[in-house]
Amino acid sequence: MPVFTSLLAGLVFGIGLMVSGMANPAKVLGFLDLFGRWDPSLALVMGGAVAVASAGFFMARRRAVSLLGAAMRLPTSRQIDRRLVAGSVLFGIGWGMAGFCPGPALVALGMGQGKAGLFVAAMLAGMALFELIERRGRTRSGQQTTLQQPTGR
């Protein structure tokens, strides 16, 4: 059941990206071109998404377990540090170069776009690289690697 609901959520998410036009990098770049001819659509996509998701998170916040009985895994970190800022800036540069962020790239891949496939492959390589650097850092600093065991099913 959790696998099915997750698939459904991914499907609805992807359809939302397509309806909103956000699976099209040219449209995303139109939003990021703040100093040229600016297409504000992405701001409304975010607004619409936040309006609906807020209600969901408001209900979720008061629950100990999900409706399917899984543990609620909400982020607990409140730290605003260099990792957060530098990582987000790097992401923004990549976003501005191609007009792709992770979700739309996967949807465009599903449309059979080879260029989206190339972007996704490079993105996965970047994520693998991050994982590699993190693990090396952990071994070097001699910290015990505590594996995060999921409590949900």
Add this chain to the structure above:
Amino acid sequence: MTIDWSHFTPWTALAGGALIGLAAALLVLLNGRIAGISGVLGGLFGPARGDIAWRVAFVLGLVAAPLAYGLFQPLPAPQIDADTAALVAAGLLVGVGTRYGAGCTSGHGVCGLSRLSPRSLVATGCFMGAGFATVFVLRHLLRLQGA
């Protein structure tokens, strides 16, 4: 700044956004998870076992979305102007950056802002600012990017 009225699509933007918000609400209420694409993907590289199936299912849902959409509407053709080198560089930056920053447009932008997380507000400001600056430099200073 001039608004590009010919490309501005307020209603489909709001409707699509509402669907995205609905998907995030579904995942947190049913699965207890954050619908952050980079986090869902990144977790596939992590050490946690028994945590894989829902991630793969979510990603499959995203990739299969055009199939479902195509049942009702003709598929739109995305316009991808970036060349091979730019796509590879951008992909690497997005992959590394979203993992260091612990989130992307969905995790920080949609879910984080919905949770009123100050951390996500800072992250969203950073990647939006960097995105604006990058397009300004590539499109208007270096003229490497077509409008």
